[in-house]
Amino acid sequence: MSPLAENSGPDIIAAVIGLGSMGLGMAQSMKRAGLDVVGYDITPAAVDRFVADGGRGAATPAAAAKDADIVVSVVVNGAQTEAVLFGPQGVANAMKPGAVFISSATMDPAVARDLAQRTEALGLHYLDAPISGGAAKAARGELTIMASGSRQAFDTARPGLDAMAAKVYELGDEAGKGAAFKMINQLLAGVHIAAACEAITFAAKQGLDLDKVYEVITASAGNSWMFENRVPHVLAGDYTPLSSIEIFVKDLGIVQDMARSERYPVPLAAAALQMYLAASGAGMGRDDDSSLARLYAKLSGAELPSSTKEPQSL
Amino acid sequence: MSPLAENSGPDIIAAVIGLGSMGLGMAQSMKRAGLDVVGYDITPAAVDRFVADGGRGAATPAAAAKDADIVVSVVVNGAQTEAVLFGPQGVANAMKPGAVFISSATMDPAVARDLAQRTEALGLHYLDAPISGGAAKAARGELTIMASGSRQAFDTARPGLDAMAAKVYELGDEAGKGAAFKMINQLLAGVHIAAACEAITFAAKQGLDLDKVYEVITASAGNSWMFENRVPHVLAGDYTPLSSIEIFVKDLGIVQDMARSERYPVPLAAAALQMYLAASGAGMGRDDDSSLARLYAKLSGAELPSSTKEPQSL
CATH class of the missing domain: 3.40.50.720 (NAD(P)-binding Rossmann-like Domain)
Incomplete structure (x- = not known):
C-alpha cells in the first residue's frame, strides 16, 4: 500500500x-x-x-x-x-x-x-x-x-x-448472540484463572516445586489455556497488569446478573467472582488477574515466588 | 519378544x-x-x-x-x-x-x-x-x-x-510428593469439568448453537483440556461412564480434607464438589462425570441434546 x-x-x-x-x-x-x-x-x-x-x-x-x-x-x-x-x-x-x-x-x-x-x-x-x-x-x-x-x-x-x-x-x-458467546467464554476464563491460582498456591502451601507443577499440569488433564498463560506470572512474581482483576469483577458480574435473571445457577462462576471481589477489595483491582494467587497466599500463609521488580500494591 | x-x-x-x-x-x-x-x-x-x-x-x-x-x-x-x-x-x-x-x-x-x-x-x-x-x-x-x-x-x-x-x-x-501433584491435577480437573458443564448448559439455556459454542471455545482463552474432552459427551447426549461422578466425589473430597487440615481455602474446589455430590445424590453417581451438565439442565430447565442410546439413570 x-x-x-x-x-x-x-x-x-x-x-x-x-x-x-x-x-x-x-x-x-x-x-x-x-x-x-x-x-x-x-x-x-x-x-x-x-x-x-x-x-x-x-x-x-x-x-x-x-x-x-x-x-x-x-x-x-x-x-x-x-x-x-x-x-x-x-x-x-x-x-x-x-x-x-x-x-x-x-x-x-x-x-x-x-x-x-x-x-x-x-x-x-x-x-x-x-x-x-x-x-x-x-x-x-x-x-x-x-x-x-x-x-x-x-x-x-x-x-x-x-x-x-x-x-x-x-x-x-x-445482535446478542455475539455477546452471549463472549459471556460463555468469560465464564470459563474467569473460573479457570481462579482455579489456576487456587491450585498453584495450594501447591506452594505444600512446598511443591512450582516450576515442576507447571511442567506436569500443562502436560496433564488438569490443564487450561488460562493455567498455561497466567501461572508464569505467578512463577515470576510479576503482577504487572496484562488483564486486570477488575475485568473479571465486571465480566463475572455480568455472568451472575444474566444467570440470576434467567434463573440459572452458576456456583462455579459465583465462587470465582467472590475471589475477584476480595482481591479488588484488598487493593489489587488494577493488578494482573493472576493476583488471585497473592490473595490465596495472604489467606493461607503460602509463600509464592517474589518479583525482582518493584513491589505492586501488595 | x-x-x-x-x-x-x-x-x-x-x-x-x-x-x-x-x-x-x-x-x-x-x-x-x-x-x-x-x-x-x-x-x-x-x-x-x-x-x-x-x-x-x-x-x-x-x-x-x-x-x-x-x-x-x-x-x-x-x-x-x-x-x-x-x-x-x-x-x-x-x-x-x-x-x-x-x-x-x-x-x-x-x-x-x-x-x-x-x-x-x-x-x-x-x-x-x-x-x-x-x-x-x-x-x-x-x-x-x-x-x-x-x-x-x-x-x-x-x-x-x-x-x-x-x-x-x-x-x-x-513418598507423598507424587500424591500431592496428583491432587493438584485433580483439583483443576474437577473444577474444569464442573465449569465446562456450567458453561455449556448455560449456553443451552440461552438457545445458542452448542456445536458452534464448542468450536469457538476450544479455539479461545476459555478452553481447558476437560472442556475439549468432556463437552462432546454432552453434545452427543451420551453419559456412558468413561470416568464417573463418584471419582470426583472422592478426589475433590480428598482435596477438601487436605485443604481443611492445612487451613487453606479452596472455594472453587468446594463449589465443584457440591455439584458432584448433588449429581450423585440425584442418582448419577455411576454415570460419566459430564453428567453435571444434566444436573445443571434439571436445575434450570435448559434443554440438552438427547442421546440416541438407551436412557441412563436420569
Missing part, C-alpha cells in the same frame, strides 16, 4: 471511538489496510498519540462518526457503549444512513439487543462483535471477533473486520 | 493387585514387555479374564506378591491400598526383602507418607506413583505416572514403570 493511498481518497471511512490499548491497535490495523481512519477518545492525549502516528483525530464522537461507513466502538461496557451511541455528542444521530456500528465491548446480551434495536430504528446497521486476543493481537490485526448481526451489518463492516481480525465467527443474524 | 520368553524364566516377576480396567491394562503392558506377571483381584472373574489372556492368577494378594520384585497396587483409594498392604493376606508380610511396592491410587499425601513409612520399616521399597491417562492408555502402556520415592524404589520399579508408562515424572525422593 502506497503511503499516498490514504490521501488519495480511499473509498471507506472508519471511525474508532476509544483509543485505549485495544482501540489504538484496531485503528492502526484498519489504517494499515488502507481505510481512512478517524479516532476519538475521551482522553485528548490518546487522540494526540493516534494523530502523531499519522491518524486523523476528532473532538467528539459525533464528529468522528459523521462521514464514516464503519464506526467501531472500543469501550469498556454496555453503559459506555450506550453513551457512545446516544449520549451527548453521541454517534447515532451523526452517522449517515446505511453505516454500521460495530460494538466490541463485553456486555449482557439483553443490552446488546436493546442497543441494536434502537440503532437500527435510525436506519443504521448494528454488529454485536465482542473481541478477544489482547493488545498485541489488536495491533497486528489478529483479533478474534465473535459477531452477530444482519447480513447488511456484516457486509458493511467487512473491510473493518478483515483489517482487525484473524478470525471472525459469524454467530447469527441477531 | 518370543512367545516362549515368558516360560523360559524371565528375571523379573511383577504382581498386580486389582485387575479392573486400569490394572488389567497395566498387567498386560508389563507382560508384553517380558515381565512375569501374576494378577490378583477381589473379584475372581477378573483374575479368570487375565488368566484366559495368558496371565498367571493368584488366590490372595499375599500369594501374588510372594516371589515378586515389583508389586503394583491398582485400587481405588488410600484405605484399599492400606488393606492391600496390611490387611488379611496383605502383601507387606509376603514380599521379599528389597522388593518395591508401587502404589497407584489417588490419595491424601499424608496417607501416602504413612503407608510408605510402614512399608519401608519392613525392609521393602515404596513408590508413591499415582497414574493418569485412562484405560486405553493403560492397555497400551502409555500412562503418565507422577512418582516420588527413594532412589532404590525407582531403580527396582523401573522395568515396571517403563512397561506401563509413556512418561514418568520423578517428583522427589519421598
Whole structure:
C-alpha cells in the first residue's frame, strides 16, 4: 500500500471511538489496510498519540462518526457503549444512513439487543462483535471477533473486520448472540484463572516445586489455556497488569446478573467472582488477574515466588 | 519378544493387585514387555479374564506378591491400598526383602507418607506413583505416572514403570510428593469439568448453537483440556461412564480434607464438589462425570441434546 493511498481518497471511512490499548491497535490495523481512519477518545492525549502516528483525530464522537461507513466502538461496557451511541455528542444521530456500528465491548446480551434495536430504528446497521486476543493481537490485526448481526451489518463492516481480525465467527443474524458467546467464554476464563491460582498456591502451601507443577499440569488433564498463560506470572512474581482483576469483577458480574435473571445457577462462576471481589477489595483491582494467587497466599500463609521488580500494591 | 520368553524364566516377576480396567491394562503392558506377571483381584472373574489372556492368577494378594520384585497396587483409594498392604493376606508380610511396592491410587499425601513409612520399616521399597491417562492408555502402556520415592524404589520399579508408562515424572525422593501433584491435577480437573458443564448448559439455556459454542471455545482463552474432552459427551447426549461422578466425589473430597487440615481455602474446589455430590445424590453417581451438565439442565430447565442410546439413570 502506497503511503499516498490514504490521501488519495480511499473509498471507506472508519471511525474508532476509544483509543485505549485495544482501540489504538484496531485503528492502526484498519489504517494499515488502507481505510481512512478517524479516532476519538475521551482522553485528548490518546487522540494526540493516534494523530502523531499519522491518524486523523476528532473532538467528539459525533464528529468522528459523521462521514464514516464503519464506526467501531472500543469501550469498556454496555453503559459506555450506550453513551457512545446516544449520549451527548453521541454517534447515532451523526452517522449517515446505511453505516454500521460495530460494538466490541463485553456486555449482557439483553443490552446488546436493546442497543441494536434502537440503532437500527435510525436506519443504521448494528454488529454485536465482542473481541478477544489482547493488545498485541489488536495491533497486528489478529483479533478474534465473535459477531452477530444482519447480513447488511456484516457486509458493511467487512473491510473493518478483515483489517482487525484473524478470525471472525459469524454467530447469527441477531445482535446478542455475539455477546452471549463472549459471556460463555468469560465464564470459563474467569473460573479457570481462579482455579489456576487456587491450585498453584495450594501447591506452594505444600512446598511443591512450582516450576515442576507447571511442567506436569500443562502436560496433564488438569490443564487450561488460562493455567498455561497466567501461572508464569505467578512463577515470576510479576503482577504487572496484562488483564486486570477488575475485568473479571465486571465480566463475572455480568455472568451472575444474566444467570440470576434467567434463573440459572452458576456456583462455579459465583465462587470465582467472590475471589475477584476480595482481591479488588484488598487493593489489587488494577493488578494482573493472576493476583488471585497473592490473595490465596495472604489467606493461607503460602509463600509464592517474589518479583525482582518493584513491589505492586501488595 | 518370543512367545516362549515368558516360560523360559524371565528375571523379573511383577504382581498386580486389582485387575479392573486400569490394572488389567497395566498387567498386560508389563507382560508384553517380558515381565512375569501374576494378577490378583477381589473379584475372581477378573483374575479368570487375565488368566484366559495368558496371565498367571493368584488366590490372595499375599500369594501374588510372594516371589515378586515389583508389586503394583491398582485400587481405588488410600484405605484399599492400606488393606492391600496390611490387611488379611496383605502383601507387606509376603514380599521379599528389597522388593518395591508401587502404589497407584489417588490419595491424601499424608496417607501416602504413612503407608510408605510402614512399608519401608519392613525392609521393602515404596513408590508413591499415582497414574493418569485412562484405560486405553493403560492397555497400551502409555500412562503418565507422577512418582516420588527413594532412589532404590525407582531403580527396582523401573522395568515396571517403563512397561506401563509413556512418561514418568520423578517428583522427589519421598513418598507423598507424587500424591500431592496428583491432587493438584485433580483439583483443576474437577473444577474444569464442573465449569465446562456450567458453561455449556448455560449456553443451552440461552438457545445458542452448542456445536458452534464448542468450536469457538476450544479455539479461545476459555478452553481447558476437560472442556475439549468432556463437552462432546454432552453434545452427543451420551453419559456412558468413561470416568464417573463418584471419582470426583472422592478426589475433590480428598482435596477438601487436605485443604481443611492445612487451613487453606479452596472455594472453587468446594463449589465443584457440591455439584458432584448433588449429581450423585440425584442418582448419577455411576454415570460419566459430564453428567453435571444434566444436573445443571434439571436445575434450570435448559434443554440438552438427547442421546440416541438407551436412557441412563436420569
